[in-house]
Amino acid sequence: MKKILYTIAVCFLVLVSCEKLDSLLDTKNYSKADTSSFPRTEKDAEQLVNSAYSTMHSLYTGSIFKINLFRRMIASDDIYGAGSKSSKETTADDRLLAPSSDEDNSVWKSFYNGLFRCNFALESISEMDDNLFTGDNKTWYLGQVHFMRAFYLWEMAERWETFPLTLSTQVENMPKASVDEVYAAIAADLKDAISMIPAKYGYSKDNNLAGRATKYAAEALMGRVWLFYTGFYKKADMAGVTKSQVISWLEDCANTNVSKFDLEKDQRELWMYSNEYSSGFAYGVDFGTWAHKENLHWVGNHSKETVWGVHFSYTGSGYNRLAEWLGFRNSAQTPNAQSYPYSAGGNGNASVNPLFVKEWYEDKDYGPRDKRFYGTILVTNKSKIAIAYPWYKGDIELPDFKGHDSKEIERTWFYTKKYQAMAAYSDGAKTTLKKNFFNIVNGSISNSAKSGNKNDAIYIRFADVLLMLDELKETTTGMNRLRERAGLDPYESYTFERLQKERRYEFATEGMRFNDLRRWYPETAGQIIEKNQDGGYLEYLGKPNTYKELEGRSFSQRYALTRGFWMIPQEQINLQQGVLEQNEGFKDGQSYLFVDGDLPY
Amino acid sequence: MFKQLLKVTSIFMVLSALWGGLEASAQNRAISGQVIDAGKQPVIGAAVLIPGTNTGATTDLDGKFSIQVAPGTQLEVSCIGYATLRVSAAEGMIITLQEDNEMLEETVVIGYGTQKKKLLTGSTINITGDDIQKQNTTNAVGALYSSVPGVNIVQSSGVPGASYNITIRGLGTNGNSSPLIVIDGVAGGNLDDLNPADIEAIDILKDAASAAIYGARAANGVVLVTTRQGKVGEKKATVTFDAYMGFQQPNTNGVHGVTASEYLDLVKRAGLDDYDNIEQTMPVQMDWIRKGLWNGTDWFTESINKNAPTNNLAVGITGGGDAVRYSFSFTKSYSEGTLGAPKPTYYDRTTVRANTDFSILRKNNRDVIKLGENVTVSLTDSRGMSTTGRGSDVSNLLTKTPLLPAWDLDGTLYTYKKQLRDGWDARDNEVNLLEQQCLKESQGKGVRVQGNVYLEVSPIKELKLRTAFGFRANSSFSREYTPEYQLTASTFQEYDSVKQSASVSTNWTWELTANYKKTFATDHTVEALVGTSIEATGWGMSVNGTRSNTKFGTWESANLSSVDGALTSDEHASMGGSNTVPYNNLLSFFGRVNYSYKDKYMFTAIVRADGSCNFAKGHRWGIFPSVSAGWVISSEPWMQSTKQWLSFLKLRGSWGQNGNCRISNFQYTGTISMNGQYDFSYDQVNPVTAAYPDNIPNPNLSWETSEQLAIGFDARFFRSKLGVIFDWYQKDTKDWLVTPPNMGILGASASSINGGAVRNSGVELSFTWNDKVGDLRYSVGLNGSYNKNNVLYINTAEGYLKGQAKIISENVAKLEGYRAEPGMPIGYFLGMASEGIFQNQKQIDDYNAKGYAFMNGYDAAQPGDVIWIDQNKDGVYDENDCVEIGNPHPDFTLGFSISLQWKGIDFSVNGSGAFGQQVMQSYRQFALQDLQSFTNNLVNRYWTGEGSTNSFPRYSSGSHNNFKCNSYNSDIFIQNADYLKIRNITLGFDFKQVFKKIPFQQLRIFVTGQNLFTITGYDGMDPEVGTGSGVDSWSSGIDTGFYPSPKVYMAGVSIKF
Incomplete structure (x- = not known):
């Protein structure tokens, strides 16, 4: 008996160890490549670089909380909280609270996906033979990835301050890095990007070059990060990067001859509200819109003023959710015809702070003659404006707009135009009203005010490069170019206050203000925002009221705790087993959740 | 159809009565x-x-x-x-x-062969096809409940056609825990496709030694199914005809939603101000309520399909001569679900089965060369409903606001247009679920073929060589049409759309075995088996497409071609396709030796080696050995004196190992996804592919192994009237294929590792009593099993496996609601424990005086709040206070059956129960979902004043810590779910028994009730909860809205001639 078993066992061992037999089980993955055979060619390398970009699209799906641009917009004193009771994310964001303890989870994962993909691309492309690449493409690819990693790190740093710093694909459970380590990594990546991306690639409309990270984008981002770091942390320089280095990089970027980036002739033509389908220019018909009256023609996506932004494809997936969240609330009470040319398909989260409008309107250096005023602020409902804002004598673009009384909770009747979703007629005879003009531009785009917005999400405009230089060099060159463009007289001399105002109005409701205030006034930004917002007129479910703080959790109190940083998702804290620490202001017992019924109206 | 059937039956009855009358008595x-x-x-x-x-x-x-x-x-x-x-x-x-001795001479199927029951050394259960057929279930597994100790069966839901979760001897893995199904020797078959009447027998191999011959995938046990075969000597064909028809009702246990006025009252009591302006947002409906015309919509009750029909028709023919033996059957069964009205769920299955075997060379009553085939073709069509988790169809029905009318006063659907007409604005974007359900038209068919062809050569009596080629092919086809619609302001589609899809997949197995059996020196019998098999995935493909704006705009004419213009001009068009290139999954070699001495001492050894393509070279092969032995004590000469009362006694013991490799392939390599894209073109119409690694590989991944030690005895007493079977086992499953938690900072999904183990140990005991009193034959069966499930270790960084958080509500998010952790049962419920409800202020003051830490602070506490337990007495309620608050696994399961036969009348009752398990239940998401509806069982649970209840808090907003508990799960959602179900009651009458001369072998009519009674303290719909989190297969017992099993009432006829 033993013998038989023994024989069988030996037979098996012989069989099993037979290489031929074993190879019967070899399988090849036909649906996916794997790391043993990828990347092999230049094309593979290029696709890895593309993934560093494509991860940005995932920042625009899911919760609106994912989009830093939007969060900064709402948290600032430009815009109030929410258009609807159900849009808790926005209300929470406006008051530096969290709508749930894991609202940041998917954005956290998206950012780390981005980092991992950058790290993988950097590691694997570096190892590839130089001869596989055409010309200087290898360094060009690597330089772009360095830029992308710096961009992700910066967005994370301004959001969470610090976090586990993963700069390779070998990741273990690790705690947050120090602030200086994070900024050193960003500085290093940006320096690499500046030195590695060939200078010949500036602004371009060429196929395969449009929208790529350039040396100049890296220089501009360096300026943005450097100003924030040195201002917010009160340092003289950043990881060895000096002010003069930053100035020279920004000057390189501002040099239109090399970078090919430049200002557009009218800032209002940067935004899709000036598209020709909504105004009727496309059909040679006047639809009576403000954009038609002002003779505005949208320059389109990929403007030469967009030094860095997220781009979307007409035929691919991915879209810009800003328009959905800022767009007019869609309901039976707000049909498209009432809001035309703006599309009523959104959530109406963009009530502009009336105190800000008043300040701008009454500023003698600016006022309504500043082209940017009506280029930014959308004024609606004539009768309400007359009652609520007796000081306002300006134009009312949508006098009959009624909104949705039983839903809107912080409505001021002032909306933001930038990023606003646009409706359009598909022909001059007004036969069909499209909820989304992009559907006319390209039929494969959904005719939805929510999922069909393919406009760029702009992170750095050329105007910012000019203003950063003015701020660093205390000059008026850039400011005056912008003022001239806006139809205003030039300033004769530089003052910090003038620079601040110019930034505020140039970038109004573009998500710049929050971080500007934080870097200028790291300790008191909270009090400033609170002061600038409190007491402004608003309507809560149709009833007049004024903007109020939450008791015990006012904006300044929340800012004092959080310093404007956000919550680390609870799930990640759990997953990392006590290695990862929660940010201040979001710890147990710090009452950080915004729940129904918390609003003081 | 059924009417005709009745007619035929009644003619038979009259005729047989006549024959009966002619009988002479001398x-x-x-x-x-x-x-x-x-x-x-x-x-x-x-x-x-x-x-x-x-x-x-x-x-x-x-x-x-x-x-x-x-x-x-x-x-x-x-x-x-x-x-x-x-x-x-x-x-x-x-x-x-x-x-x-017939009972002892009975043979049972053991995998690649058969064996005399008496000589079995492992623990197996044999259920005959007749016993299965008698229960008249659509799925054979549904007939096993009461007769399989050690096998826990839970229906995955009450949706018709829903499959069953079968767990043998306790949950042994975090992965797929269902046993291997082997149908007529072909592994990996699907029981759902088989007509229960076609089954000759089901054998369940519970211990490792019995299952070891299937080494590779037998870690969770093996279910061997043998379909009916023609037999030598059945020269005259036997024709069977079975039909039944019935209706079903949902087993809701009285659960339903509240009315609109009750709802408004409850919301007010909970202190929610949202309906302050209800008159303004719902002017017309408030008027309806006041006038008594309408009082809200109970969506769940609306969706009940009253008296859902079920019917079944089966015809079978078996017969056989020396040269050809055959068995053929045709079955059609149809069941409608009890929920889902106005478009209820249903399941329709047509099965054709043909088993034939040809004797090519036959000598001395023995087949020398035999060729045969078993084929089952099934055609299924069904409409389902999602039943798992918050947001499932059933959960939506339970939580939907009652304030939205489903129907207008004139009996038509209350559409969005009517919302606008009436100015209905009580909640944002409320979809009329019934309208939504009526919108979409769809049809789908699945065709499955499974079977094998085999050749058996037996050159000498002792040796049998066999080769078999098994195959499975699945294909499915579907067409869907959605007209343009607007359900709410933001739920709309401005165009109609059509979707079509088709897919085919194939699998095949090929095996080769040699079996040698010889008795030496009259007393020594040796049987040896060696074999090899290969399993492969064959060719497969799928295509699907969607288009919009169809030419005719009707369901009947909608297809991908009935659209004007090119594909590219259709903005909503999509197409997709995939293909499978054939590959080998599993390569195996196996051998078995059985030895017995005088049928008194038995010994079996098995070894199997399996190679799986799921692992990298060097980690592919697993070797799974087993040994077992048996001793028929009652055959010893010195036991003759006890023969009087002890007819038979066999002691048996076994040890063995089995494997499990059911994970997704290619985890040993880092795969590159090509799903991303970005567009660098100025005109934005040229997106380019983006590639990125989507997992972190583990090249060392290998087999999961289960090891089991089992001891038992079989005994029969009093001339075999009483049968007793006892089993004890200890089963350790180790090297679990565990996917460690995916820390966000990894940047890609983690791959599985071999890192966990669980021990299941238990006892099984079953009694059967068969006897006869006068003309009354009766049998009683009772069995019970006890199992303890205990995780031994988990090798991930945190030392346990995380389950899902947010089970009850989005904001109960801080910690997973269940986990697998050493020292605990798999998937135990985790959360904050409570010790009652504050009944009055004095009690609160007393607790305060004793230094109790109040979750919301002492001042905020009110009578009706939960008394949470601060486990570590540190004054705060956090993760450290979360403990085991429930175990979803039953400690005991019980099965029983009683059957009586008197003259032509037969009567049987059987049932089963499970005890000791808990269910986590909430038909409402409290935290942050305050405006969901309430079910009556929930309303009954609330604390409403001193002494009303000590287990559930007062009404308040869901964001109160009574429900949310600092964002931790808690035991207020846990309930004991012990139950005892009467599964089947059947009363039948066989005319043949009384009227002997009728030209039938059997003419039986019967009435059956299934699931009529459930005895339970559980206040939800069905305590037999077949759903878990829906994410981890090792989670169970979570009820956030469950499709209950139906009560079935049916009548039928069974004819054999």
Whole structure:
């Protein structure tokens, strides 16, 4: 008996160890490549670089909380909280609270996906033979990835301050890095990007070059990060990067001859509200819109003023959710015809702070003659404006707009135009009203005010490069170019206050203000925002009221705790087993959740 | 159809009554005698019958009988446990009955062969096809509940056609825990496709030694299914005809939603101000309520499909001569679900099965060369409903606001247009679920073919060589049409759309075995088996497409071609396709040796080696050995004295290992996804592909192994009237294929590792009693099993496996609601424990005086709040205070059956129960979802004043810590879910038993009730909760809205001729 078993066992061992037999089980993955055979060619390398970009699209799906641009917009004193009771994310964001303890989870994962993909691309492309690449493409690819990693790190740093710093694909459970380590990594990546991306690639409309990270984008981002770091942390320089280095990089970027980036002739033509389908220019018909009256023609996506932004494809997936969240609330009470040319398909989260409008309107250096005023602020409902804002004598673009009384909770009747979703007629005879003009531009785009917005999400405009230089060099060159463009007289001399105002109005409701205030006034930004917002007129479910703080959790109190940083998702804290620490202001017992019924109206 | 059936049946009944009337009865003299057994003891209750008549007698306490019969007449003497004997009648006769060894000579299927039941050394359960068929279930597994100790069966839901979760001897893995299904020797088959009436027998291999011959995937046990085969000698074909028809009702346990006015009252009591302006947002409906025209929509009750029909028709033919044996059947069954009205769920299955075997060369009553095939083709069509988790269809029905009308006063659907007409604005974007359900039209068919062809050569009597080629092919086709619609302001589609898809997949297996059996020196019997098999995934592909704006705009004419213009001009068009390139999954070699001495001492050894393509070279092969032994004590000469009461006793023991490799392939490599894209073109119409690694590889991944030690005995007492089977086992499953938690900072998904183990240990005991009193034959079966599930270790960084958080509500998010952790059962519920509800202020003050840490602070506490337990007494309620608050696994399971047969009447009842398990239940998401509806069971649970309840808090906003508990899960959602279900009650009458001359072998009519009674303290719909988190297969017992099993009432007929 033993013998038989023994024989069988030996037979098996012989069989099993037979290489031929074993190879019967070899399988090849036909649906996916794997790391043993990828990347092999230049094309593979290029696709890895593309993934560093494509991860940005995932920042625009899911919760609106994912989009830093939007969060900064709402948290600032430009815009109030929410258009609807159900849009808790926005209300929470406006008051530096969290709508749930894991609202940041998917954005956290998206950012780390981005980092991992950058790290993988950097590691694997570096190892590839130089001869596989055409010309200087290898360094060009690597330089772009360095830029992308710096961009992700910066967005994370301004959001969470610090976090586990993963700069390779070998990741273990690790705690947050120090602030200086994070900024050193960003500085290093940006320096690499500046030195590695060939200078010949500036602004371009060429196929395969449009929208790529350039040396100049890296220089501009360096300026943005450097100003924030040195201002917010009160340092003289950043990881060895000096002010003069930053100035020279920004000057390189501002040099239109090399970078090919430049200002557009009218800032209002940067935004899709000036598209020709909504105004009727496309059909040679006047639809009576403000954009038609002002003779505005949208320059389109990929403007030469967009030094860095997220781009979307007409035929691919991915879209810009800003328009959905800022767009007019869609309901039976707000049909498209009432809001035309703006599309009523959104959530109406963009009530502009009336105190800000008043300040701008009454500023003698600016006022309504500043082209940017009506280029930014959308004024609606004539009768309400007359009652609520007796000081306002300006134009009312949508006098009959009624909104949705039983839903809107912080409505001021002032909306933001930038990023606003646009409706359009598909022909001059007004036969069909499209909820989304992009559907006319390209039929494969959904005719939805929510999922069909393919406009760029702009992170750095050329105007910012000019203003950063003015701020660093205390000059008026850039400011005056912008003022001239806006139809205003030039300033004769530089003052910090003038620079601040110019930034505020140039970038109004573009998500710049929050971080500007934080870097200028790291300790008191909270009090400033609170002061600038409190007491402004608003309507809560149709009833007049004024903007109020939450008791015990006012904006300044929340800012004092959080310093404007956000919550680390609870799930990640759990997953990392006590290695990862929660940010201040979001710890147990710090009452950080915004729940129904918390609003003081 | 059924009417005709009834007509035919009634004609048969009349005819058979006539035949019965013709029967003659002859008067004869009384003859008396005695029946004794081999031990010269009287046999009590033996039947002495004149064959073919109803005339007969039963022996008394002394084994004596008296019967009116002419001397010399043939008499048939029978008694349970003895071989039936025919004798000539004579006065004073003494009849000696021999013990019936048939039961012991019975053979059972054991994997690549059969074995005498008596010689089995492992623990297996054998259920005959007749027992399965009698229960009239759509799925054979549904008939096993009451007769399989150690096998826990839970329906995955009450949706018709829903499959069953079968767990053998406790949950052994975090991955796929269902046993391997082997149908006619082909592994990996699908029981759902088989018609229960086609099954000859089901054998369940519970211990490792029995299952070891299937080494690779037998870690969770093996279910062997044998379909009916024609038999040699059945020269005359037997035709069977079975049909039943019935209706079903949902087993809701009384659960329903509240009315609109109750709802408004409840919301007010919970202090939610949202409906302050209800008059303004719902002017027309408030008027309806006041006038008594309408009082809200109970969506769940609306969706009940009243008296859902179920029916089944099966025709079978079996027969066989020396050259060809065949068995053929055709079945059609249809069941509608009890929920989902106005478009209820349903399941429609047509099955055709053909089993044939051809004897090519037959010598000396033995097939030398035999060729055969088993094929089942099934055509299914179904409409389902999602039943798992928050947001499932059932959960939506339970939580939807009652304030939205489903129907207008005129009986038409209350559409969005009507919302606008009435200014209905009570909640944002409320979809009328019934309208939504009516929108979409769809049809889908699945065609599955499974079976095998085999060749058996037996050159000499002792040796049998067999090769078999098994195959499975699945294909499915579907077409869907959605018209343009607007359900709410933001839920709309401005165009109609059509979707079509088709897919095919194939698998095949090929095996080769040699079996040698010989008895040496009369007492030593050796049987050896060696074999090899290969399993492969074959060719497969799928295509699908969607288009919009169809030409005709109707469901009937909608297809991908009925659209104007090119594909590219259709903005909503999409197409997709995939293909499978064939590859080998598993390569195996196996051998088995059985040895027995005088059928008294038995020994079996098995070894199997499996190579799986799921692992990298060097980690592919697993070797799974087993040994087992048995000793028939009752065959020992020194046991003869106990024969009187102990008919049979066998002791058996086994040890063995089995494997599991059911994970997704290619985890050993870092795969690159090409799903991303970005567009660098100025005109934005040229997106380019983006590639990125989407997992972190583990090249060392290998087999999961389960190891089991089992000891048991089989005994029969009192001439086999009483059967007792006892088993003890300890099963360790180790090297679990565990996917460690995916920390966000990894940047890609983690791959599995071998890192976990669980121990299941338990006992199983079953009793059967068969006897006869006069003409009444009866049998009673009772079985129970106890299992303890205990995780041994988990090798991930945190030392346990995380489950899902947010089970009850989005904001109960801080910690997972269940986990697998050493020292605990798999998937135990985790959360904050409570010790009651504050009944009055004094109690609060007392707790305060004792230094109790109030979750919301002392000042905020009110009577009606939960008294949470601060486990570590540190004054804060956090993760450290979360403990085991429930275990979803039953400690005990119980099955029982009673069947009676008297003359032509048969009656049976069976049932099963499970005890000791808990269910996490909430038909409402409290935290942050305050405006969901309430079910009546929930309303009943609230604390409403001193003494009302000590287990559920007062009404308040869901964001109160009573419900949210600092964002931790808590025991207020946990309930005991012990239950005992009467699964089946059947009453039947066989005309053949009474009217012997009718030209049928059987003509039986029956009525059956399934699932009629559930005894439970559980207040939800169905305590047999088949859903877990929906994410981890090792989670169970989570009820956030469950599709309950139906109560079925049916009648049918069963004819054999």
